[in-house]
Amino acid sequence: MAKITREKFKTWGNVFDQFTVRNLFELSSKGHFEALKSPISIGKEANIFSAEREDGSLIVVKIYRLETCDFNRMYDYIKYDARYLNLKAKKREIIFSWAQREFRNLMKSREAGVRVPLPIHCKDNILLMEHIGGKEAAPKLKDAHPDDAEKFADKIIDYMKKMYSAGLVHGDLSEFNILNWNEKPVFIDMSQGTIVRSANSEELLDRDIKNMCRFFRKTGVKREEADVKKKITGKE
Numbered sequence: 001m002a003k004i005t006r007e008k009f010k011t012w013g014n015v016f017d018q019f020t021v022r023n024l025f026e027l028s029s030k031g032h033f034e035a036l037k038s039p040i041s042i043g044k045e046a047n048i049f050s051a052e053r054e055d056g057s058l059i060v061v062k063i064y065r066l067e068t069c070d071f072n073r074m075y076d077y078i079k080y081d082a083r084y085l086n087l088k089a090k091k092r093e094i095i096f097s098w099a100q101r102e103f104r105n106l107m108k109s110r111e112a113g114v115r116v117p118l119p120i121h122c123k124d125n126i127l128l129m130e131h132i133g134g135k136e137a138a139p140k141l142k143d144a145h146p147d148d149a150e151k152f153a154d155k156i157i158d159y160m161k162k163m164y165s166a167g168l169v170h171g172d173l174s175e176f177n178i179l180n181w182n183e184k185p186v187f188i189d190m191s192q193g194t195i196v197r198s199a200n201s202e203e204l205l206d207r208d209i210k211n212m213c214r215f216f217r218k219t220g221v222k223r224e225e226a227d228v229k230k231k232i233t234g235k236e
């Protein structure tokens, strides 16, 4: 029996609506976690918490906010994804699909050999995944430049290639959505990830490449966008 009470989640009352509180309660009753700890990040669309499990280990709980999500932007992005072509412009349906898409993208990337947080469970607007880091969450790449920038850049390009070969494009890749954990990259924030055969995938890939080459330059690593693209896609 989980020790958690509904009251515990109500303390986050200003952050969560009743629907989310019920889902959090259900997930914790099923033994996924005992209690939410303080937030790691309050983002544009989602709040990220670490949560403690019964054995003291941590997981990450990503909660897409139902009230303040920019679901028009979400819909604009997801409507091109060949997996979601029949999606209607209904607010909740879009947010749930958005969370589910992140879960699927994490799973697919992991299977392709890309280091990402292991996705554990997805329920409506809530995604549970592996916590990257130790007691504290691992730093973002923007805040923790790598010691060996050349090697780190090549690993990132290798991961982009692995994703592409598995039919995926990250779609929001930058030093904000890569963690530096023990000098190795971990890709996160995959809700914008789309499949290669979607109409806008090339545009998203080009943007990812541009963002990464810009960051590489900041760390003294020269990589030409066209060369990187060729490496990833195998095409000129």
Ligand SMILES: Nc1ncnc2c1ncn2[C@@H]1O[C@H](COP(=O)(O)OP(=O)(O)OP(=O)(O)O)[C@@H](O)[C@H]1O
Pocket (backbone or CB within 6 Å): 040, 041, 042, 043, 044, 045, 046, 047, 048, 060, 062, 117, 129, 130, 131, 132, 133, 137, 138, 139, 140, 176, 177, 188, 189, 190
């Ligand atoms: N699995 C994880 N392990 C450790 N830290 C994480 C994990 N997932 C997310 N974080 C932390 O939470 C932050 C926000 O996560 P994420 O990028 O997935 O959400 P977001 O809604 O896109 O937020 P933002 O609007 O700030 O980009 C990350 O930058 C990272 O610092």
Ligand SMILES: [Mg+2]
Pocket (backbone or CB within 6 Å): 043, 176, 177, 189
């Ligand atoms: Mg992010």
